[in-house]
Amino acid sequence: MLTQINVFGVRCALLGSVLVLTACGSDNDDQAPTMPEPPAPTVYRYQIEVTNLSHAQPMSPLAVKLDSENPWWKVGEPASEALEIMAEGGDNEALLDSGGLATASGDDILGPGAQQVIEISVEDMPDSYLSVATMLVNTNDGFTGLTHQALADLEAGDSWYVLTPVYDAGTEANTERMGSIPGPADNGSGFEAMRDDVNFVARHPGVVTGDDGLSTSVLTQAHRFDNPILRVKVTRLE
Amino acid sequence: MKPLFIAAALTASLSASAADVDISVQNLTQGIYFTPLLITAHPDSASLYTAGEAASAELQAMAEGGDISGLKAIVDSINADSVENPAMGLLAPGASTMTNLMTSTDNTVLSIVGMILPTNDGFVGLRNWTIPDEPGTYHIYLNAYDAGTEANDERVTGGGAPGAAGIPAAPGMDAGQNGTGVTDMEANQTVHIHRGNLGDDDANAGKSDLDNRVHRWLNPVAKVTVTVK
Numbered sequence: 399m400l401t402q403i404n405v406f407g408v409r410c411a412l413l414g415s416v417l418v419l420t421a422c423g424s425d426n427d428d429q430a431p432t433m434p435e436p437p438a439p440t441v442y443r444y445q446i447e448v449t450n451l452s453h454a455q456p457m458s459p460l461a462v463k464l465d466s467e468n469p470w471w472k473v474g475e476p477a478s479e480a481l482e483i484m485a486e487g488g489d490n491e492a493l494l495d496s497g498g499l500a501t502a503s504g505d506d507i508l509g510p511g512a513q514q515v516i517e518i519s520v521e522d523m524p525d526s527y528l529s530v531a532t533m534l535v536n537t538n539d540g541f542t543g544l545t546h547q548a549l550a551d552l553e554a555g556d557s558w559y560v561l562t563p564v565y566d567a568g569t570e571a572n573t574e575r576m577g578s579i580p581g582p583a584d585n586g587s588g589f590e591a592m593r594d595d596v597n598f599v600a601r602h603p604g605v606v607t608g609d610d611g612l613s614t615s616v617l618t619q620a621h622r623f624d625n626p627i628l629r630v631k632v633t634r635l636e
Numbered sequence: 637m638k639p640l641f642i643a644a645a646l647t648a649s650l651s652a653s654a655a656d657v658d659i660s661v662q663n664l665t666q667g668i669y670f671t672p673l674l675i676t677a678h679p680d681s682a683s684l685y686t687a688g689e690a691a692s693a694e695l696q697a698m699a700e701g702g703d704i705s706g707l708k709a710i711v712d713s714i715n716a717d718s719v720e721n722p723a724m725g726l727l728a729p730g731a732s733t734m735t736n737l738m739t740s741t742d743n744t745v746l747s748i749v750g751m752i753l754p755t756n757d758g759f760v761g762l763r764n765w766t767i768p769d770e771p772g773t774y775h776i777y778l779n780a781y782d783a784g785t786e787a788n789d790e791r792v793t794g795g796g797a798p799g800a801a802g803i804p805a806a807p808g809m810d811a812g813q814n815g816t817g818v819t820d821m822e823a824n825q826t827v828h829i830h831r832g833n834l835g836d837d838d839a840n841a842g843k844s845d846l847d848n849r850v851h852r853w854l855n856p857v858a859k860v861t862v863t864v865k
Contacts, residue, residue: 473664473859474730564854566666568730572849598730600666603852611848612837625854 443519443636444549446530449629450508451561454620456581457542457628458488458533460504462518464526468497469546471531471599477567479591481531481599485541485567487580487588488533499523508532517635525550530562530630535581536621538574539567539595540602542628549632557633561626564602571595574605574615584616601625655739655767658863661722661748662732664777665857667850669728669807670760671702672721673750675735676711677743683764684711684747685827691783693798695749695827699759699783701796701804702751717743726753726807739767748778748860754806754846757786758830760858773863777856782830789817790833790844803845810850812839829855 444464450457461484463470470493471481480492494501502518520526531543542562552558566572571594577586606612609619657677663670676684684707685695694706704720711718717740723733727750737746748762761781768774782788786801792811793802801820803811818834835848 474662474732563856568666574849596666596729598666600730601664601854601857603666603850604854606835606837606848606852611834614837625856 439521440524441519441521441636442523442526442549442634443517444528445633445635446516446518446528447513447631447633448504448508448516448530448532449513450510450627451629452510452534452623452627454510455534455536455623455627456510457508458484458535459490459506460508460514460516461490461493461529461531462502462504462516463494463498463529464500464518464520464523464549465498465529466523466526469527470529470543471545471565473565473600474598476597477569477599481541482539482567482569482593483589484531485533485539486570486590488535489589490531493531498529499526504532507535528632532628534564534623534627536579536583536617537581537602537605538572538578539570540564540605541567544630549634552632552634554634554636557631559629559631562628562630563625564604564623564627565599566602568596568598568600569593572603572605574607574612574617576616579616583618583621586616654741655737656865657737657739657746657767658734658865659737659746660732660734660861661727662859662861663727663729663857664859665729665853667729667808667810668853668857669726669753670723670858671726671751671753672704673723673727673733673748674698674704674707674711674718674720675722675737675746675748676716676718677737677739677746677767678711678714678716679742680745680764680766682714684749685761685763685781685783687781687828688826690825691785691827696757696783696785696798698749699751699757700786700798700800702753704749707749715740715742728807746862752780752857754792754803754811754851755830755833756788756790756803757783759783762860767862768864771864773861776860776862778858778860779855780830780853780857782824782828784822784825784827787820787822788831788833789815789819790835790846791815791817792845806846806851808850810847812842812845812847814840815845816843818843
Protein backbone atom coordinates (compact mmCIF):
# COMPACT_ATOMS: atom_id res chain seq x y z
CA MET A 399 0.00 0.00 0.00
CA LEU A 400 2.69 2.42 1.01
CA THR A 401 4.73 1.86 -2.11
CA GLN A 402 1.68 2.42 -4.26
CA ILE A 403 1.04 5.78 -2.69
CA ASN A 404 4.65 6.83 -3.00
CA VAL A 405 4.85 5.76 -6.62
CA PHE A 406 1.67 7.62 -7.39
CA GLY A 407 2.99 10.78 -5.78
CA VAL A 408 6.23 10.63 -7.70
CA ARG A 409 4.53 9.99 -11.01
CA CYS A 410 2.28 12.94 -10.37
CA ALA A 411 5.21 15.22 -9.68
CA LEU A 412 7.07 14.10 -12.80
CA LEU A 413 4.10 14.50 -15.08
CA GLY A 414 3.45 17.93 -13.67
CA SER A 415 6.93 19.18 -14.49
CA VAL A 416 6.86 17.75 -18.00
CA LEU A 417 3.56 19.45 -18.71
CA VAL A 418 4.91 22.77 -17.53
CA LEU A 419 7.94 22.46 -19.78
CA THR A 420 5.83 21.54 -22.78
CA ALA A 421 3.55 24.47 -22.24
CA CYS A 422 6.50 26.84 -21.98
CA GLY A 423 7.91 25.55 -25.27
CA SER A 424 4.75 26.45 -27.17
CA ASP A 425 4.67 30.08 -26.09
CA ASN A 426 6.51 31.29 -29.15
CA ASP A 427 4.19 29.66 -31.67
CA ASP A 428 3.03 32.36 -34.03
CA GLN A 429 0.23 30.68 -35.93
CA ALA A 430 -2.75 32.75 -37.00
CA PRO A 431 -5.67 32.06 -34.71
CA THR A 432 -8.50 30.09 -36.25
CA MET A 433 -12.07 30.40 -35.18
CA PRO A 434 -12.66 27.30 -33.09
CA GLU A 435 -15.84 25.35 -33.29
CA PRO A 436 -17.39 24.75 -29.90
CA PRO A 437 -15.62 21.57 -28.93
CA ALA A 438 -17.52 18.54 -27.78
CA PRO A 439 -17.05 18.13 -24.05
CA THR A 440 -14.36 15.69 -23.05
CA VAL A 441 -15.78 13.06 -20.75
CA TYR A 442 -13.63 11.60 -18.01
CA ARG A 443 -15.31 8.41 -16.89
CA TYR A 444 -13.96 6.30 -14.07
CA GLN A 445 -14.79 2.84 -12.81
CA ILE A 446 -14.37 2.38 -9.06
CA GLU A 447 -14.04 -1.26 -8.03
CA VAL A 448 -14.08 -1.89 -4.30
CA THR A 449 -13.37 -5.09 -2.38
CA ASN A 450 -14.13 -5.51 1.32
CA LEU A 451 -11.04 -7.17 2.83
CA SER A 452 -12.40 -7.66 6.36
CA HIS A 453 -13.50 -10.83 8.11
CA ALA A 454 -16.85 -9.65 9.46
CA GLN A 455 -17.26 -5.94 8.90
CA PRO A 456 -20.00 -5.25 6.36
CA MET A 457 -19.61 -1.82 4.83
CA SER A 458 -22.41 0.69 4.28
CA PRO A 459 -23.34 1.76 0.71
CA LEU A 460 -20.31 3.51 -0.71
CA ALA A 461 -20.20 7.24 -1.18
CA VAL A 462 -18.11 8.36 -4.15
CA LYS A 463 -17.42 11.84 -5.46
CA LEU A 464 -15.24 13.68 -7.95
CA ASP A 465 -14.36 17.20 -6.96
CA SER A 466 -11.74 19.87 -7.41
CA GLU A 467 -11.44 20.60 -3.71
CA ASN A 468 -13.15 19.90 -0.38
CA PRO A 469 -11.82 16.63 0.98
CA TRP A 470 -14.38 14.72 3.02
CA TRP A 471 -12.06 14.60 6.03
CA LYS A 472 -8.63 15.56 7.26
CA VAL A 473 -6.77 13.61 9.93
CA GLY A 474 -6.49 15.76 13.04
CA GLU A 475 -9.54 17.90 12.25
CA PRO A 476 -13.16 17.49 13.41
CA ALA A 477 -15.48 15.45 11.21
CA SER A 478 -18.19 17.31 9.31
CA GLU A 479 -21.71 16.45 10.39
CA ALA A 480 -22.22 14.73 7.03
CA LEU A 481 -19.21 12.49 7.68
CA GLU A 482 -20.39 11.85 11.25
CA ILE A 483 -23.79 10.73 9.96
CA MET A 484 -22.13 8.29 7.57
CA ALA A 485 -19.51 7.05 10.06
CA GLU A 486 -21.97 6.47 12.93
CA GLY A 487 -24.94 5.14 11.01
CA GLY A 488 -23.89 4.25 7.46
CA ASP A 489 -26.21 6.77 5.76
CA ASN A 490 -24.29 8.40 2.91
CA GLU A 491 -26.98 10.84 1.75
CA ALA A 492 -25.74 13.92 3.61
CA LEU A 493 -22.20 13.27 2.46
CA LEU A 494 -23.28 12.97 -1.17
CA ASP A 495 -25.42 16.11 -0.82
CA SER A 496 -22.49 18.11 0.54
CA GLY A 497 -21.21 19.09 -2.88
CA GLY A 498 -18.88 17.94 -5.62
CA LEU A 499 -18.59 17.88 -9.41
CA ALA A 500 -20.14 14.41 -9.50
CA THR A 501 -21.32 11.92 -6.90
CA ALA A 502 -22.36 8.30 -6.92
CA SER A 503 -23.59 5.78 -4.38
CA GLY A 504 -23.17 2.07 -3.96
CA ASP A 505 -26.42 0.13 -4.34
CA ASP A 506 -26.23 -1.91 -1.22
CA ILE A 507 -24.19 -3.10 1.74
CA LEU A 508 -20.73 -4.34 0.73
CA GLY A 509 -20.32 -7.57 2.66
CA PRO A 510 -17.03 -9.06 3.82
CA GLY A 511 -15.21 -10.43 0.80
CA ALA A 512 -17.68 -8.81 -1.60
CA GLN A 513 -16.85 -6.64 -4.55
CA GLN A 514 -18.81 -3.84 -6.23
CA VAL A 515 -18.25 -1.62 -9.24
CA ILE A 516 -19.44 1.98 -9.40
CA GLU A 517 -19.03 4.36 -12.33
CA ILE A 518 -18.69 8.11 -12.09
CA SER A 519 -17.83 10.75 -14.68
CA VAL A 520 -17.17 14.44 -15.20
CA GLU A 521 -16.84 16.61 -18.30
CA ASP A 522 -13.83 18.78 -19.19
CA MET A 523 -12.15 18.14 -15.87
CA PRO A 524 -8.90 16.23 -16.40
CA ASP A 525 -7.55 16.88 -12.91
CA SER A 526 -10.37 16.01 -10.58
CA TYR A 527 -9.93 14.45 -7.16
CA LEU A 528 -11.58 11.24 -6.00
CA SER A 529 -13.16 10.58 -2.62
CA VAL A 530 -14.59 7.25 -1.48
CA ALA A 531 -16.08 6.55 1.95
CA THR A 532 -17.97 3.77 3.69
CA MET A 533 -18.76 2.84 7.30
CA LEU A 534 -17.60 -0.37 8.97
CA VAL A 535 -21.04 -1.06 10.33
CA ASN A 536 -19.94 -3.26 13.24
CA THR A 537 -18.12 -0.34 14.87
CA ASN A 538 -19.20 2.79 16.71
CA ASP A 539 -17.84 5.29 14.19
CA GLY A 540 -15.24 3.54 12.09
CA PHE A 541 -14.99 4.13 8.37
CA THR A 542 -12.64 3.63 5.48
CA GLY A 543 -11.91 5.09 2.09
CA LEU A 544 -9.78 7.77 0.56
CA THR A 545 -10.28 11.44 0.00
CA HIS A 546 -8.87 14.09 -2.32
CA GLN A 547 -6.90 11.54 -4.37
CA ALA A 548 -5.60 13.22 -7.53
CA LEU A 549 -6.58 11.48 -10.78
CA ALA A 550 -4.75 13.83 -13.15
CA ASP A 551 -2.09 11.35 -14.25
CA LEU A 552 -4.48 8.51 -14.97
CA GLU A 553 -4.58 8.00 -18.76
CA ALA A 554 -7.62 6.52 -20.47
CA GLY A 555 -7.47 2.76 -20.05
CA ASP A 556 -5.08 2.95 -17.13
CA SER A 557 -5.91 1.70 -13.69
CA TRP A 558 -4.43 2.08 -10.26
CA TYR A 559 -5.32 0.70 -6.86
CA VAL A 560 -4.80 1.51 -3.23
CA LEU A 561 -5.46 -0.39 -0.01
CA THR A 562 -7.16 1.88 2.49
CA PRO A 563 -6.84 1.97 6.30
CA VAL A 564 -9.56 2.27 8.91
CA TYR A 565 -10.33 5.73 10.27
CA ASP A 566 -12.23 6.74 13.37
CA ALA A 567 -14.52 9.75 13.00
CA GLY A 568 -13.82 10.75 16.61
CA THR A 569 -17.47 11.65 17.13
CA GLU A 570 -18.63 8.67 19.19
CA ALA A 571 -16.68 6.91 21.94
CA ASN A 572 -15.74 3.35 21.03
CA THR A 573 -17.80 1.80 23.80
CA GLU A 574 -18.86 -1.22 21.70
CA ARG A 575 -21.87 -1.32 24.04
CA MET A 576 -25.18 -2.94 23.27
CA GLY A 577 -27.38 -0.51 21.41
CA SER A 578 -24.53 1.65 20.10
CA ILE A 579 -23.55 -0.20 16.92
CA PRO A 580 -25.86 -0.19 13.88
CA GLY A 581 -24.49 -3.30 12.15
CA PRO A 582 -25.79 -6.87 12.47
CA ALA A 583 -23.57 -7.50 15.50
CA ASP A 584 -25.87 -5.25 17.53
CA ASN A 585 -28.65 -3.72 15.41
CA GLY A 586 -28.23 -0.71 17.65
CA SER A 587 -28.52 2.98 16.96
CA GLY A 588 -26.71 4.91 14.28
CA PHE A 589 -26.16 8.65 14.12
CA GLU A 590 -26.52 10.69 17.27
CA ALA A 591 -25.62 14.38 17.14
CA MET A 592 -23.89 14.37 20.51
CA ARG A 593 -20.11 14.08 20.25
CA ASP A 594 -18.60 12.21 23.18
CA ASP A 595 -15.16 11.42 21.79
CA VAL A 596 -11.95 13.28 20.87
CA ASN A 597 -13.69 15.22 18.06
CA PHE A 598 -11.06 14.76 15.41
CA VAL A 599 -10.58 12.19 12.68
CA ALA A 600 -7.61 9.84 13.08
CA ARG A 601 -6.63 6.26 12.44
CA HIS A 602 -8.86 3.73 14.18
CA PRO A 603 -7.26 1.91 17.14
CA GLY A 604 -9.17 -1.29 16.32
CA VAL A 605 -12.09 -2.88 18.12
CA VAL A 606 -11.37 -4.52 21.47
CA THR A 607 -14.32 -6.98 21.62
CA GLY A 608 -15.63 -9.03 24.51
CA ASP A 609 -13.25 -11.83 23.62
CA ASP A 610 -10.26 -9.57 24.20
CA GLY A 611 -11.07 -7.88 27.45
CA LEU A 612 -13.91 -5.40 27.02
CA SER A 613 -16.61 -7.10 29.05
CA THR A 614 -19.36 -4.70 27.99
CA SER A 615 -18.68 -5.13 24.26
CA VAL A 616 -21.28 -6.72 21.98
CA LEU A 617 -18.53 -7.50 19.47
CA THR A 618 -16.62 -10.79 19.27
CA GLN A 619 -13.24 -11.83 17.99
CA ALA A 620 -14.84 -12.14 14.56
CA HIS A 621 -15.26 -8.36 14.29
CA ARG A 622 -11.59 -7.54 14.80
CA PHE A 623 -9.72 -6.04 11.87
CA ASP A 624 -6.36 -4.69 10.88
CA ASN A 625 -5.13 -2.29 8.22
CA PRO A 626 -5.77 -2.30 5.33
CA ILE A 627 -9.48 -3.08 5.02
CA LEU A 628 -10.65 -2.00 1.57
CA ARG A 629 -9.15 -2.34 -1.89
CA VAL A 630 -10.09 0.50 -4.21
CA LYS A 631 -9.21 0.04 -7.87
CA VAL A 632 -9.72 3.01 -10.15
CA THR A 633 -9.84 2.59 -13.92
CA ARG A 634 -10.23 5.53 -16.25
CA LEU A 635 -12.60 4.23 -18.90
CA GLU A 636 -12.50 7.31 -21.16
CA MET B 637 12.48 14.78 -24.30
CA LYS B 638 15.97 13.28 -24.16
CA PRO B 639 17.84 16.50 -23.36
CA LEU B 640 15.43 17.09 -20.51
CA PHE B 641 16.18 13.74 -18.95
CA ILE B 642 19.92 14.28 -19.26
CA ALA B 643 19.54 17.65 -17.60
CA ALA B 644 17.53 16.04 -14.83
CA ALA B 645 20.19 13.40 -14.33
CA LEU B 646 22.91 16.03 -14.08
CA THR B 647 20.89 18.02 -11.59
CA ALA B 648 20.30 14.88 -9.59
CA SER B 649 23.96 14.04 -9.32
CA LEU B 650 24.80 17.59 -8.31
CA SER B 651 22.06 17.87 -5.73
CA ALA B 652 23.43 14.85 -3.85
CA SER B 653 25.81 17.35 -2.31
CA ALA B 654 23.20 18.96 -0.09
CA ALA B 655 19.46 19.27 0.33
CA ASP B 656 16.92 21.72 1.68
CA VAL B 657 14.19 19.57 3.13
CA ASP B 658 10.92 20.42 4.87
CA ILE B 659 9.69 17.66 7.15
CA SER B 660 6.30 17.38 8.80
CA VAL B 661 5.34 14.63 11.21
CA GLN B 662 1.71 13.89 12.03
CA ASN B 663 0.54 11.70 14.88
CA LEU B 664 -2.16 9.56 13.24
CA THR B 665 -3.48 8.03 16.45
CA GLN B 666 -6.46 9.06 18.55
CA GLY B 667 -5.00 8.28 21.96
CA ILE B 668 -1.19 8.00 21.87
CA TYR B 669 1.26 10.87 22.51
CA PHE B 670 4.76 11.25 21.08
CA THR B 671 7.50 12.59 23.35
CA PRO B 672 10.07 15.03 21.84
CA LEU B 673 11.18 13.80 18.43
CA LEU B 674 14.72 13.55 17.13
CA ILE B 675 14.81 14.18 13.38
CA THR B 676 18.22 13.63 11.86
CA ALA B 677 19.91 13.36 8.46
CA HIS B 678 23.08 11.32 8.68
CA PRO B 679 25.33 8.97 6.69
CA ASP B 680 23.81 5.63 5.72
CA SER B 681 26.66 3.89 7.53
CA ALA B 682 25.06 4.78 10.88
CA SER B 683 21.58 4.10 12.28
CA LEU B 684 19.66 4.85 15.44
CA TYR B 685 18.30 1.33 15.73
CA THR B 686 17.98 -1.87 13.76
CA ALA B 687 15.06 -4.28 14.04
CA GLY B 688 16.32 -7.61 15.29
CA GLU B 689 19.27 -6.10 17.13
CA ALA B 690 19.50 -5.00 20.76
CA ALA B 691 18.86 -1.31 21.45
CA SER B 692 21.75 0.95 22.43
CA ALA B 693 21.67 2.48 25.90
CA GLU B 694 20.84 5.80 24.24
CA LEU B 695 17.89 4.33 22.34
CA GLN B 696 16.71 2.69 25.57
CA ALA B 697 16.74 6.07 27.34
CA MET B 698 14.61 7.51 24.54
CA ALA B 699 12.17 4.60 24.41
CA GLU B 700 11.69 4.17 28.16
CA GLY B 701 11.71 7.79 29.25
CA GLY B 702 11.60 10.05 26.19
CA ASP B 703 15.17 11.31 26.73
CA ILE B 704 16.75 12.00 23.33
CA SER B 705 19.90 13.72 24.63
CA GLY B 706 22.05 10.60 24.35
CA LEU B 707 21.01 9.93 20.76
CA LYS B 708 21.53 13.61 19.94
CA ALA B 709 25.09 13.45 21.27
CA ILE B 710 25.80 10.46 19.05
CA VAL B 711 24.44 12.03 15.87
CA ASP B 712 26.29 15.27 16.67
CA SER B 713 29.50 13.28 16.93
CA ILE B 714 29.11 12.08 13.33
CA ASN B 715 28.21 15.55 12.01
CA ALA B 716 24.57 14.74 11.34
CA ASP B 717 22.08 17.53 10.59
CA SER B 718 19.44 17.30 13.28
CA VAL B 719 16.40 18.92 14.81
CA GLU B 720 15.37 18.16 18.37
CA ASN B 721 11.87 18.50 19.72
CA PRO B 722 10.19 20.40 16.84
CA ALA B 723 6.80 20.18 18.56
CA MET B 724 8.22 21.94 21.66
CA GLY B 725 6.98 19.14 23.88
CA LEU B 726 4.49 16.36 23.33
CA LEU B 727 3.01 15.75 19.88
CA ALA B 728 -0.61 15.09 20.78
CA PRO B 729 -2.92 12.62 19.02
CA GLY B 730 -3.90 13.98 15.60
CA ALA B 731 -1.39 16.85 15.84
CA SER B 732 1.34 17.76 13.35
CA THR B 733 4.73 19.40 13.67
CA MET B 734 6.86 20.92 10.92
CA THR B 735 10.58 21.57 10.64
CA ASN B 736 13.35 22.10 8.10
CA LEU B 737 16.72 20.46 7.60
CA MET B 738 19.59 21.76 5.49
CA THR B 739 21.58 18.60 4.92
CA SER B 740 25.25 18.47 4.09
CA THR B 741 27.00 16.22 1.58
CA ASP B 742 27.32 12.97 3.45
CA ASN B 743 24.01 13.07 5.30
CA THR B 744 21.98 11.20 2.71
CA VAL B 745 19.43 9.38 4.89
CA LEU B 746 16.72 10.51 7.27
CA SER B 747 15.86 8.97 10.65
CA ILE B 748 13.19 9.93 13.17
CA VAL B 749 12.50 8.58 16.66
CA GLY B 750 10.32 9.52 19.61
CA MET B 751 8.81 7.59 22.52
CA ILE B 752 5.10 6.84 22.41
CA LEU B 753 3.02 7.25 25.56
CA PRO B 754 1.54 5.50 27.37
CA THR B 755 3.86 2.55 26.69
CA ASN B 756 6.73 1.00 28.59
CA ASP B 757 9.35 1.22 25.85
CA GLY B 758 7.51 1.89 22.62
CA PHE B 759 8.69 4.37 20.03
CA VAL B 760 7.78 5.64 16.60
CA GLY B 761 10.61 5.14 14.17
CA LEU B 762 11.95 5.93 10.73
CA ARG B 763 15.30 4.34 9.95
CA ASN B 764 17.71 5.45 7.22
CA TRP B 765 15.19 6.63 4.64
CA THR B 766 17.13 7.79 1.58
CA ILE B 767 16.44 11.46 0.92
CA PRO B 768 15.54 11.66 -2.77
CA ASP B 769 17.53 13.85 -5.12
CA GLU B 770 14.41 14.63 -7.11
CA PRO B 771 12.58 17.68 -5.77
CA GLY B 772 9.03 16.81 -4.78
CA THR B 773 6.77 15.79 -1.93
CA TYR B 774 7.06 12.33 -0.45
CA HIS B 775 4.87 10.56 2.11
CA ILE B 776 6.17 7.95 4.54
CA TYR B 777 4.07 6.05 7.07
CA LEU B 778 5.79 4.99 10.31
CA ASN B 779 5.17 2.03 12.56
CA ALA B 780 5.45 1.68 16.32
CA TYR B 781 8.44 -0.28 17.61
CA ASP B 782 9.27 -1.87 20.94
CA ALA B 783 12.83 -1.28 22.12
CA GLY B 784 12.89 -4.70 23.76
CA THR B 785 14.49 -3.27 26.88
CA GLU B 786 11.60 -3.30 29.36
CA ALA B 787 8.74 -5.64 30.18
CA ASN B 788 5.40 -4.27 28.94
CA ASP B 789 3.75 -4.37 32.34
CA GLU B 790 1.42 -1.47 31.43
CA ARG B 791 1.55 -0.06 34.93
CA VAL B 792 1.63 3.75 34.98
CA THR B 793 4.12 4.14 37.81
CA GLY B 794 6.21 7.09 36.68
CA GLY B 795 9.11 4.78 35.85
CA GLY B 796 10.95 6.46 33.01
CA ALA B 797 14.59 5.97 33.91
CA PRO B 798 16.37 3.25 31.94
CA GLY B 799 15.81 -0.04 33.71
CA ALA B 800 13.00 1.27 35.91
CA ALA B 801 9.78 -0.70 35.49
CA GLY B 802 6.51 0.94 34.52
CA ILE B 803 5.20 3.63 32.23
CA PRO B 804 6.33 7.19 33.00
CA ALA B 805 3.01 8.89 32.25
CA ALA B 806 -0.29 8.82 30.41
CA PRO B 807 -0.47 12.41 29.12
CA GLY B 808 -4.17 12.12 28.27
CA MET B 809 -4.79 11.64 32.01
CA ASP B 810 -7.00 8.74 31.02
CA ALA B 811 -5.15 5.80 32.56
CA GLY B 812 -6.24 3.71 35.52
CA GLN B 813 -4.35 2.46 38.55
CA ASN B 814 -3.67 -0.65 40.63
CA GLY B 815 -2.97 -2.85 37.64
CA THR B 816 -1.16 -6.00 38.72
CA GLY B 817 1.04 -5.96 35.61
CA VAL B 818 0.45 -7.55 32.23
CA THR B 819 3.85 -9.26 32.22
CA ASP B 820 7.18 -9.05 34.01
CA MET B 821 9.20 -10.44 31.12
CA GLU B 822 10.46 -9.13 27.81
CA ALA B 823 11.15 -12.30 25.87
CA ASN B 824 12.35 -10.51 22.74
CA GLN B 825 15.15 -8.20 23.81
CA THR B 826 15.81 -6.84 20.34
CA VAL B 827 14.07 -3.92 18.67
CA HIS B 828 10.87 -5.23 17.09
CA ILE B 829 7.45 -4.09 15.90
CA HIS B 830 5.39 -3.30 18.98
CA ARG B 831 2.64 -5.84 19.61
CA GLY B 832 0.37 -3.06 20.84
CA ASN B 833 -1.01 -2.23 24.22
CA LEU B 834 -3.37 -4.76 25.76
CA GLY B 835 -5.19 -2.56 28.28
CA ASP B 836 -8.25 -3.63 30.17
CA ASP B 837 -11.70 -2.34 31.09
CA ASP B 838 -11.14 -1.79 34.82
CA ALA B 839 -9.60 1.55 35.78
CA ASN B 840 -8.93 0.47 39.37
CA ALA B 841 -7.88 -3.14 39.01
CA GLY B 842 -7.07 -5.73 36.39
CA LYS B 843 -3.68 -6.41 34.87
CA SER B 844 -3.19 -3.12 33.05
CA ASP B 845 -3.54 0.54 33.97
CA LEU B 846 -4.31 1.31 30.33
CA ASP B 847 -7.80 1.56 28.81
CA ASN B 848 -8.32 -1.00 26.07
CA ARG B 849 -10.76 1.33 24.25
CA VAL B 850 -8.35 4.29 24.22
CA HIS B 851 -4.73 3.18 24.40
CA ARG B 852 -4.53 0.64 21.61
CA TRP B 853 -3.42 1.45 18.09
CA LEU B 854 -3.01 -0.11 14.68
CA ASN B 855 -0.02 0.66 12.50
CA PRO B 856 0.94 2.99 11.02
CA VAL B 857 1.00 5.57 13.82
CA ALA B 858 2.63 8.52 12.06
CA LYS B 859 2.71 10.14 8.64
CA VAL B 860 5.87 11.93 7.56
CA THR B 861 5.71 14.35 4.65
CA VAL B 862 9.09 15.22 3.20
CA THR B 863 9.38 18.07 0.72
CA VAL B 864 12.69 18.16 -1.12
CA LYS B 865 13.19 21.65 -2.48
